[in-house]
Amino acid sequence: MKKILGLALTGALLVSMVGCAAGGGDESGGGGDDELIVGFSQVGAESGWRTANTKDIQGAFEEAGIELKFSDAQGKQENQIKAIRSYIQQQVDVIAFSPVVESGWDTVLNEAKDAGIPVVLTDRAVDSEDDTLYESFLGSDFIIEGERAGAWVLEEFADADVVNVVELQGTTGAAPANDRAQGFRDAIAGEDKFEIIASQTGDFTRAGGKQVMEAFLKSNPDIDLVYAHNDDMGLGAIEAIEAAGLVPGTDIKIVTVDAVKDGMQALADGKINFIVECSPLLGAQLVDIVTTLHDGGSVEKRIVTEETTFTQEQAIEALPDRQY
Numbered sequence: 176m177k178k179i180l181g182l183a184l185t186g187a188l189l190v191s192m193v194g195c196a197a198g199g200g201d202e203s204g205g206g207g208d209d210e211l212i213v214g215f216s217q218v219g220a221e222s223g224w225r226t227a228n229t230k231d232i233q234g235a236f237e238e239a240g241i242e243l244k245f246s247d248a249q250g251k252q253e254n255q256i257k258a259i260r261s262y263i264q265q266q267v268d269v270i271a272f273s274p275v276v277e278s279g280w281d282t283v284l285n286e287a288k289d290a291g292i293p294v295v296l297t298d299r300a301v302d303s304e305d306d307t308l309y310e311s312f313l314g315s316d317f318i319i320e321g322e323r324a325g326a327w328v329l330e331e332f333a334d335a336d337v338v339n340v341v342e343l344q345g346t347t348g349a350a351p352a353n354d355r356a357q358g359f360r361d362a363i364a365g366e367d368k369f370e371i372i373a374s375q376t377g378d379f380t381r382a383g384g385k386q387v388m389e390a391f392l393k394s395n396p397d398i399d400l401v402y403a404h405n406d407d408m409g410l411g412a413i414e415a416i417e418a419a420g421l422v423p424g425t426d427i428k429i430v431t432v433d434a435v436k437d438g439m440q441a442l443a444d445g446k447i448n449f450i451v452e453c454s455p456l457l458g459a460q461l462v463d464i465v466t467t468l469h470d471g472g473s474v475e476k477r478i479v480t481e482e483t484t485f486t487q488e489q490a491i492e493a494l495p496d497r498q499y
């Protein structure tokens with residue numbers, strides 16, 4: 176009798192161990208069949224904006240009690256593709272990611288589609304012809320952001336005869352870099368006085384902006400304006416301009432995009448002259464989108480985030496309440 180009881184207990188123990196190893200109560204690896212699990216691939220941690228975006232997304236999912244598997248691609252597309260494949264393998268319920276560059280996603284997004292896992296784009300777009308590869312794209316309109324920077328420049332230099340512009344571009348191939356460049360050029364196209372005398376990527380980083388601006392200053396004696404695709408590169412440019420014995424915001428005007436706290440402080444201090452906002456606070460909207468999809472609902476294909484612009488006076492007023 177004792178032997179039979181021992182065998183029965185061993186058998187029960189084995190079944191429960193196998194159950195745990197297979198990842199719990201259902202094939203998705205989650206606790207229960209209806210538990211929503213989301214896999215998120217983030218670009219990296221290249222700027223103040225990205226840090227704020229990560230914090231907001233992780234905070235929103237924690238507050239909603241939804242499991243978020245999170246990976247940082249350190250700015251490499253191959254790492255994002257690996258992460259997406261890993262989420263497919265783990266059979267998560269939804270995959271969300273911010274594509275570091277616009278191109279090269281069709282293969283892996285088709286793998287997600289074949290696995291029946293919906294994909295949501297946040298922050299940046301992909302250039303795929305097939306928009307069935309993702310359910311929704313939540314993020315800013317970067318063309319409009321470039322146009323807003325250009326509109327300010329038209330006003331600021333209304334009385335100038337010649338305006339030499341240097342451009343610090345974002346990450347090569349990234350949607351915000353492509354579109355902010357395009358929107359800015361569209362806005363100033365009608366005015367021959369503006370000449371973009373140099374344009375180079377600073378990869379959205381402060382160090383990159385400083386390094387490129389140092390080179391611009393060495394090869395261009397007469398720069399009137401810096402157009403930086405984000406605050407971090409603008410802050411790097413400020414360091415280079417000051418090291419060259421010039422006064423940022425006065426000798427050389429600076430317009431940037433993002434409106435993160437450090438950028439807004441530089442604007443309040445008069446070292447940056449104008450900032451176009453690009454909101455990183457996408458977490459709550461992303462939670463709504465993935466929850467709706469998981470409940471079998473449909474979501475809008477394109478959800479544009481609301482944002483504004485800041486002058487020095489507006490920055491001084493907004494700074495105390497700034498969330499990021």
Ligand code: GZL
Pocket residue numbers: 221222223224225298299314315351379404405406407432433453
């Ligand atoms: C814009 C985002 C950009 C920010 C940069 O939505 O993709 O990437 O403007 C960030 O600061 O690095």
